[in-house]
Amino acid sequence: MERLNLPFIAQRRNECKLTLQEMAEALGFRNASTYLKYEKGEYDFKANHLPVLAKKLRCNMLDLFIRMIC
Structure with a gap:
């Protein structure tokens, strides 16, 4: 199972x-406060956001995730 690594996204930004x-x-999005809600985990990033995030943050899409061991 994987989930987004929100601290990495904020740090990389x-x-x-x-x-x-x-x-x-x-x-x-229209304003920064909306984006911040995603970065803080109040809203969930959608699948179509991930390629844009990776490009803006100059990282691989896999870098955006934390692998969780169950």
Whole structure:
């Protein structure tokens, strides 16, 4: 089972010096506060968001996930 690694996404955004607004616009959201709710886990990223996240964060899509051992 895998789940998104939200701390990695936030850390990588900061490392890439991307603003919340830049991420929001890349994903088609109107404002930064909406994106932040996704990054904090209040909303779930959708499958179509993942390629955009990987591209903006300059990482592999697999990097966005945490592998959980059951």
